[in-house]
Amino acid sequence: MDQARSTISKIFNGEPHSYTRFNLTQNMEGDNSQVEMKLSSDMDEEVGGNGVGDHLNHNSNRKPYVAQKLGRTPKNLCFMAAATLLIFIIGYLIGFLVHRKKEVAPTCATSVSAFQEPPVHETGAAPLMDWDDVKKLFADKISPSKFESVLSEFTSADHRAGSPGDKALANKVITKFKTYGMDTWNDEHFVKVQDPPASGYNKFVFKGTEQRPTGFLSYSATGKVNGTVLYAYYGQESDFILLRDKNINLTGRVLLVRAGKISFAEKVANAAQMNAAAVLIYPDPTDYPIGDTTELFGHVHMGSGDPYTPGFPSFNHTQYPPVKSSGLPKILAQTITAAMGTSILRQLGGQNVPQTWGGINRLGDESDLITLEVNNVLVEKEIHNVFGVIKGFVDADRYVVIGAQRDAWGPGFASSTVGTSILVELARSISDMVKNDGFKPRRSIVFASWSAGEYGSVGATEWLEGYLTSLNMKAFSYINLDGVVGGRNGFKVAASPLMHSLIEGALKKVSTLNKAVSLFTQFGSGRDSWESNVYEDLKMDNAAYPFLAFSGIPSVSFRFTPGNSEYPFFGTMLDTPDRLKSLTSGDVTRLAEIASQFTGHIALRLVHHHVLGMNLTRYNDMIRTHVFRINKRLKDVRRMQPQLLPKDLTMQWFISAMGTYGRAAHQLAEDVTNSNLDDIEMCRIINDRIMAVERNFLSPYVSPRESPFRHILLGSGPHTLKALSSHLDALKADDPVADADLFCNQFALATWTVQSCANSLAGDIWSLALMET
Known part of the structure; x- marks a missing residue:
C-alpha cells in the first residue's frame, strides 16, 4: 500500500513531460485569469541513464530480470493493479464532470437554427429607429383632442405654493408618471417665503385718502415710510438717468412706476440704487387691459x-448659516391697482414728464406727501417637487430636463396649468414610444414639476442647489414650459446660444407640421431672420435662467404671445381658462399641441443622436462682440482719463483667449466630423466636452452666495463682460462709483475664465498644446 501511495504521488507531483496552457476568461474586475494544466506521460522513464531504478534495487537477493527491472513481486503487482484501477476511476470522474460543464452552456441553443441572424442590439453606432421615423411617431402621439381632458384635470382655483391644492396637484402628476411606467421620486423642501399679513393689511395714505391694496410683493422690506411721490415711468435705469439729468433728487422719494418692460425685482433694485425710500407699482391701462381694480401679485x-x-x-x-441673499431689497415695495395709480398720477405737481414718456402728467414735487406701510409676514412652507424619468439605453446617466411650475397666485391657468398639462402629455407620449413602438433613446429624459415658482423659481433653484455638483456634470439641457401659451399671434424664444441650431431645426419642423398657423410666417428662412423675429434675452424672472446662469446648463424657454404685447393676466386672479381662450380665439389645445411638438423635437433630438447638437461657434461670436466693445471703451478711457489705468494694462491676453476659444470650438467640430461615431466611448468623450462649455463660463472667482448668477456672458454682477463695459463707461465719465483697481482685477479674472473655457473645450491638455502650435 505504501508503494501504491508512492506511485500515485509520482503521477500527480512528478515533473511533467509536457503541458498545455489555456485561458479561462472571467469577469472579475476585468482581468483574465490563467490556469495552467499539467499532463503527465504514461510512459516510465528508462532505467538506464537517469538512475530512476537504482533506488529500487535495495534488496541483496537478485531477482529475475523482469522482476528486477520492474521491482515487482506478486504482492506488489496486486497493489499496482489496485492503484491503477483507482486512478482510472478518478480520471473517469474528472472527465465526466468536465464534459458535463461544457455541455451546460449550449443547452438553450439547441433549438435555435445555426443559420439564424444574431439579434439586433444597440451598440451606439446607430439608433434602432431612424430619426425621420422618430419624428413621425412622436407627431402621431400628440393631438389637440388629448389635451382637453388633461387641461380639465389639472385646472385648479387655488394652488398657491405649499397649500393643500398644490400638494393635490403634485400627487396627480406623480400618479400620472407612475401610470406611464416611469421611475418617480419626490423632493421635499422647507422654504421661507413672504405672504401678505394674515391679520391686518398693507396701506398707503395720499392727500388724506387711505387705500388698502390686497395685492402684494413678496420679499419687500417691511415697516412704514413717509416721503414725496415721484413718477419714474417704468423704473428702468434709463428712466432714472433721465430724471437725474433733470437735476431731480431721488433720495428718500416714494417712486410711482408702471408695471412692465422689466421685472418687479429689477424696478425695486434700480430704485434702491438711487436711494429711494419705497416703490409703488401699478398696471397702466395702456399696457394692461385688466380693469381698474385688478390686484397684482409678485x-x-x-x-x-x-x-x-x-x-x-x-x-x-x-444647517443654515445666518445669512440672507444680497438680492433682498432694503426698501419697501407694494403693488396698487390701476385706479389707485392713475389717481395719484393726476394729483402730482412739479415738472412735466419727459416728452419721450408721453402723456401730460407731472413728475411730482415736495408737496406730494405719501405714507406707505407694508406688513407682510415671513412664513416657512413645505413644498414638493415631483419627478419622473425615462431612462436612456446607452448613456442613462446623461439627461435633458423638461420642467413646469405647478403653483400660482390664483387660478394660474396660463402661468402653470397649461405648462403642467404639456409636461404630463409629453411624458405619456414618449413613454408610449419606448414601451410600445421600439423607440430607444440614448440618453434619459427627466420630467420635473416644480412648486413655489411664483416666489422666484424657488422649487427649481432649491433642487439645483441641492444637487449642483452632479447636475452640472450630467444634465445637458433644460426646457422650460412655464407660461408657454399666452396668445396666438406672436412667438418668442429665449435660450443659451449653444441651443440656437436646435431651436432653428425645431421651428422649421413645427412650421411644416402647422402651415395653417399664421404666426409661423414670421420665422422666415435663415438664422438672421428667425432670430430677429422671435429671439429675446433670457430674463432673470424666467425659470430657465437659474439653470443657465447659476448651474451652467444650456436652457431654452419659449411662449406664444398675443402679438407684440404680453399676456396681461399673469400674476393676477384673472388668469382663468375663459380669459386665455378669449385671447387665443379658442385655440388653447391647438397651441398646446404645437408647444408640445416644439419641445418634443428639441428633447428627442438631444437624446436620440450620437452627438449633442450644440452650436459652439455662437459663443465665439458673443465673446468677440464683448471683446471689441471693451477694447473700444478701453481706448476711450486712455484718451480721456489716461491717469486712471496702469500703462501695462493691455487687451493682448483677452484677445488671445478669444482666439483660443474660437480655435478650440472649430477643432471640436472637426473632431466630430472625423470621429467614428460607432464608438460609444468616443461619442461620450465628445459630448462631455460639449457639456462642459456652459459650465465653464461660470466664474470660479465669485461666491454663488453673493453672486449666484456667475455666468460671465449671460449672468448678473460685476464679474460679467457686460459689467466690464459699464465699468469702463463709469471710468470714462469719472464717476465716483468707478474703481480702477477693481476693474483691473475683474478684467484679469474674466480673461482667465474665457481661457479656461477654451482649455476645457480643447479636450486633453496635449490637444491644447498642439492646437496652439
Missing part, C-alpha cells in the same frame, strides 16, 4: 430660490 427678490438660504439647499436637515 416678488421683488433680485435672484431666485429661497433668499434665506442663498447658495444652500433648503432641505429640512440642512
Whole structure:
C-alpha cells in the first residue's frame, strides 16, 4: 500500500513531460485569469541513464530480470493493479464532470437554427429607429383632442405654493408618471417665503385718502415710510438717468412706476440704487387691459430660490448659516391697482414728464406727501417637487430636463396649468414610444414639476442647489414650459446660444407640421431672420435662467404671445381658462399641441443622436462682440482719463483667449466630423466636452452666495463682460462709483475664465498644446 501511495504521488507531483496552457476568461474586475494544466506521460522513464531504478534495487537477493527491472513481486503487482484501477476511476470522474460543464452552456441553443441572424442590439453606432421615423411617431402621439381632458384635470382655483391644492396637484402628476411606467421620486423642501399679513393689511395714505391694496410683493422690506411721490415711468435705469439729468433728487422719494418692460425685482433694485425710500407699482391701462381694480401679485427678490438660504439647499436637515441673499431689497415695495395709480398720477405737481414718456402728467414735487406701510409676514412652507424619468439605453446617466411650475397666485391657468398639462402629455407620449413602438433613446429624459415658482423659481433653484455638483456634470439641457401659451399671434424664444441650431431645426419642423398657423410666417428662412423675429434675452424672472446662469446648463424657454404685447393676466386672479381662450380665439389645445411638438423635437433630438447638437461657434461670436466693445471703451478711457489705468494694462491676453476659444470650438467640430461615431466611448468623450462649455463660463472667482448668477456672458454682477463695459463707461465719465483697481482685477479674472473655457473645450491638455502650435 505504501508503494501504491508512492506511485500515485509520482503521477500527480512528478515533473511533467509536457503541458498545455489555456485561458479561462472571467469577469472579475476585468482581468483574465490563467490556469495552467499539467499532463503527465504514461510512459516510465528508462532505467538506464537517469538512475530512476537504482533506488529500487535495495534488496541483496537478485531477482529475475523482469522482476528486477520492474521491482515487482506478486504482492506488489496486486497493489499496482489496485492503484491503477483507482486512478482510472478518478480520471473517469474528472472527465465526466468536465464534459458535463461544457455541455451546460449550449443547452438553450439547441433549438435555435445555426443559420439564424444574431439579434439586433444597440451598440451606439446607430439608433434602432431612424430619426425621420422618430419624428413621425412622436407627431402621431400628440393631438389637440388629448389635451382637453388633461387641461380639465389639472385646472385648479387655488394652488398657491405649499397649500393643500398644490400638494393635490403634485400627487396627480406623480400618479400620472407612475401610470406611464416611469421611475418617480419626490423632493421635499422647507422654504421661507413672504405672504401678505394674515391679520391686518398693507396701506398707503395720499392727500388724506387711505387705500388698502390686497395685492402684494413678496420679499419687500417691511415697516412704514413717509416721503414725496415721484413718477419714474417704468423704473428702468434709463428712466432714472433721465430724471437725474433733470437735476431731480431721488433720495428718500416714494417712486410711482408702471408695471412692465422689466421685472418687479429689477424696478425695486434700480430704485434702491438711487436711494429711494419705497416703490409703488401699478398696471397702466395702456399696457394692461385688466380693469381698474385688478390686484397684482409678485416678488421683488433680485435672484431666485429661497433668499434665506442663498447658495444652500433648503432641505429640512440642512444647517443654515445666518445669512440672507444680497438680492433682498432694503426698501419697501407694494403693488396698487390701476385706479389707485392713475389717481395719484393726476394729483402730482412739479415738472412735466419727459416728452419721450408721453402723456401730460407731472413728475411730482415736495408737496406730494405719501405714507406707505407694508406688513407682510415671513412664513416657512413645505413644498414638493415631483419627478419622473425615462431612462436612456446607452448613456442613462446623461439627461435633458423638461420642467413646469405647478403653483400660482390664483387660478394660474396660463402661468402653470397649461405648462403642467404639456409636461404630463409629453411624458405619456414618449413613454408610449419606448414601451410600445421600439423607440430607444440614448440618453434619459427627466420630467420635473416644480412648486413655489411664483416666489422666484424657488422649487427649481432649491433642487439645483441641492444637487449642483452632479447636475452640472450630467444634465445637458433644460426646457422650460412655464407660461408657454399666452396668445396666438406672436412667438418668442429665449435660450443659451449653444441651443440656437436646435431651436432653428425645431421651428422649421413645427412650421411644416402647422402651415395653417399664421404666426409661423414670421420665422422666415435663415438664422438672421428667425432670430430677429422671435429671439429675446433670457430674463432673470424666467425659470430657465437659474439653470443657465447659476448651474451652467444650456436652457431654452419659449411662449406664444398675443402679438407684440404680453399676456396681461399673469400674476393676477384673472388668469382663468375663459380669459386665455378669449385671447387665443379658442385655440388653447391647438397651441398646446404645437408647444408640445416644439419641445418634443428639441428633447428627442438631444437624446436620440450620437452627438449633442450644440452650436459652439455662437459663443465665439458673443465673446468677440464683448471683446471689441471693451477694447473700444478701453481706448476711450486712455484718451480721456489716461491717469486712471496702469500703462501695462493691455487687451493682448483677452484677445488671445478669444482666439483660443474660437480655435478650440472649430477643432471640436472637426473632431466630430472625423470621429467614428460607432464608438460609444468616443461619442461620450465628445459630448462631455460639449457639456462642459456652459459650465465653464461660470466664474470660479465669485461666491454663488453673493453672486449666484456667475455666468460671465449671460449672468448678473460685476464679474460679467457686460459689467466690464459699464465699468469702463463709469471710468470714462469719472464717476465716483468707478474703481480702477477693481476693474483691473475683474478684467484679469474674466480673461482667465474665457481661457479656461477654451482649455476645457480643447479636450486633453496635449490637444491644447498642439492646437496652439
